[in-house]
Amino acid sequence: MTTARAATRGPARREAVLDDLVALFLAEGFAAFTLDELARRLHCSKSTLYAVAGSKEQLVVAAVRRFFARATVAVETRAAEPADAAGAIEAYLLAVSEQLRPASATFFADLAAFPPAAEVYARNTRTAGRRVQQLVSDGVAAGTLRPAHASFVGAAVTEVMSAIHAGRIAAATDLDDAAAYAELAALVVAGLHHP
Template sequence: MQLVLRDGFLHLTVEDMTAHLHCSRATLYSIAPSRQQIVTATIDQFFRDSADAVTRTTRAEVTSSARLEAYLTAIRDQMQRISRRCYDDMRAFGPTDAVYTTYAQLSIETVGRLIQAGVSDGSFRSLHASFVSTAATVLIDGIMRGVFLEASGISDGEAYSELGSLLLAALGVPPLSGD
């Protein structure tokens, strides 16, 4: 997984993988019957592991704002494990792009639920949770593609932190009645 996350995979051959992993072709093919399926299984495993880690981190928080902030921070931490080259390869290859899209959709839904919970308990002002969560996902995709690095000069990590601050500020506590 580290090889794929660090170096991408469209250029990798089975020979490259066996040399790096010090294993036989048979060992690799015991994971999946083709190079493409090995790569897809690797990307899927990365996202499953990441989703578990993010869920554990988020579940530990008590307040709506702390849960949302923990979720966004955990997503940032997991997505920073993927190099830009791996991200580009993942989006360019249909099967891995489908895996990414599935997990991105789950992220949109999760952010929406976290926002809606905060709106319901009065922690956040009332707004359209699915719109805000979709906007956050579009911004995450932009961070991954390097749009913010190119446009603003800030690092991916700084961009994720700014995204979290932006969302939490936008969701601010509703004003007291009469204000």
């Protein structure tokens, strides 16, 4: 194998392993895994895992970042489809739900218990709240949404999203995450409807 071919195979292999880590962690969480177990489950060597990140903790953070980065692209793509602000807000929140659907309760519990990964998640949630705020501001400026305090709507959405992910909404309502997001989308859009 030529050096150039080996060089391109190395990064491609690392990317594939990172994608496999994302899928495994979403399905089963990450706290209980050792590096040996991860290597066995992913059919790779520990040196391949170390090529992705220098420790198990760094692997977890890299996988969580990858998951949220890809989810963000998918959510933004969906939110760009509707022509009106209300449709974009609804599409955005429903797309967040769709992207989070593969994540198990174990993944979310492990995420909450591991501060570096929890911070990635919290930052992503804050970004989502700011994005909803921007969509509200755009809709109010265009006159398609009633005049509303966009910062408040964004902050409220951020808090509800955090409560959904923490399991507080499910505990209080028996709604699963997807249903909770559908209700949040309906509530926000109805509340911003221009009379």
